[in-house]
Amino acid sequence: MRHTHAPSGTPSEDNERYSRQIRFAPIGACGQEKLAQRSVGIVGMGALGTVLANHMVRSGVGRVRLIDRDYVERSNLQRQMLYDEEDAEQSLPKVVAAERRLRRINSSVTVEAIFADARPGNIAELLEGLDLVLDGTDNFRTRFLLNDACYQAGIPFVYGGAVGSRGMSAIFVPGETPCLRCLIPEADSGGETCDTVGVISPIVDIVASYQAVEALKFLVGDAQARRETLLSLDIWTNRGHELPAARKRSGCPCCDLQEYPALQLAEETTLLLCGRDSIQITGHAPFDLERWSLQLQPASRSLKVNPYLIRAELSEHERIVLFADGRVLVQGTDDPVRARTIYDRYIGS
The missing domain is CATH 3.40.50.720 (NAD(P)-binding Rossmann-like Domain)
Incomplete structure (x- = not known):
């Protein structure tokens, strides 16, 4: 963008x-x-x-x-x-x-x-x-x-x-x-x-x-x-x-x-962001942020949306950030397995 x-x-x-x-x-x-x-x-x-x-x-x-x-x-x-x-x-x-x-x-x-x-x-x-x-x-x-x-x-x-x-x-x-x-x-x-x-x-x-x-x-x-x-x-x-x-x-x-x-190097789909307690996952098609904000709202403690991203608070310690270009950040964990579980639960394939 x-x-x-x-x-x-x-x-x-x-x-x-x-x-x-x-x-x-x-x-x-x-x-x-x-x-x-x-x-x-x-x-x-x-x-x-x-x-x-x-x-x-x-x-x-x-x-x-x-x-x-x-x-x-x-x-x-x-x-x-x-x-x-x-x-x-x-x-x-x-x-x-x-x-x-x-x-x-x-x-x-x-x-x-x-x-x-x-x-x-x-x-x-x-x-x-x-x-x-x-x-x-x-x-x-x-x-x-x-x-x-x-x-x-x-x-x-x-x-x-x-x-x-x-x-x-x-x-x-x-x-x-x-x-x-x-x-x-x-x-x-x-x-x-x-x-x-x-x-x-x-x-x-x-x-x-x-x-x-x-x-x-x-x-x-x-x-x-x-x-x-x-x-x-x-x-x-x-x-x-x-x-x-x-x-x-x-x-x-x-x-x-x-x-x-x-x-x-091959393009990675899962990347630990150094020191950030965050996992970036790529490979999804670009997100329609308006549609995804409606989809994530019922499962979120709070939701912030702007023209570039959606930030959804999922629990006391974890949140998920969707970028318009298809990137996703799972924040609050440095465990790729846990991040992928959260990704699959809320984003799917």
């Missing part, structure tokens, strides 16, 4: 808007013109993604594509800067709420909101036409998918991650630098996610700002200024280090062997 906001504004208005950025010599008027001609994609509109989108839109990047599968909840509001209590109350898709807010921030930028789950089968289409991809995701499975898709398509990729008070960031440029797999071969977070160990909002802002500045360097063409390391820092213990990222890892399945393993 796509929403696109077309730009407005005159050259004189834009010059006034970006005057302080233009006075920064490494960008200048020439760099500002380059930004206006570029397209970036942000995959994941949670904590990192909202900060990234804010920076890209305020900086005047010509087209900003937002990609996310989730909706706004109250637990997001502590760190996801583009959302408010009304968005959570309405269970708005994050991309829709973000697009509305960004449109009011800078009407001269084209903001494209795509409410979808990034998968091997659609990732090439989602990234088509982009000059740069920014990582706003919260799990390595999706990051490796972005990494492999970007390297196959020749699109630079800016990685970022934050949990607790720790964060990491790096920029990867196909043909010039090693990829994410070279530095982090295995998708292992040690079981630590924002939902299991928490996160403080300052580390989110710091990591996303490191990502954003590397994005600006790339978009204006200042290659010599780019950081060539994987930055890791902990702002609570005041520690940090940088890992050199100058050489490809021999045998890397992505940038050395060009096998792109994440793109070869």
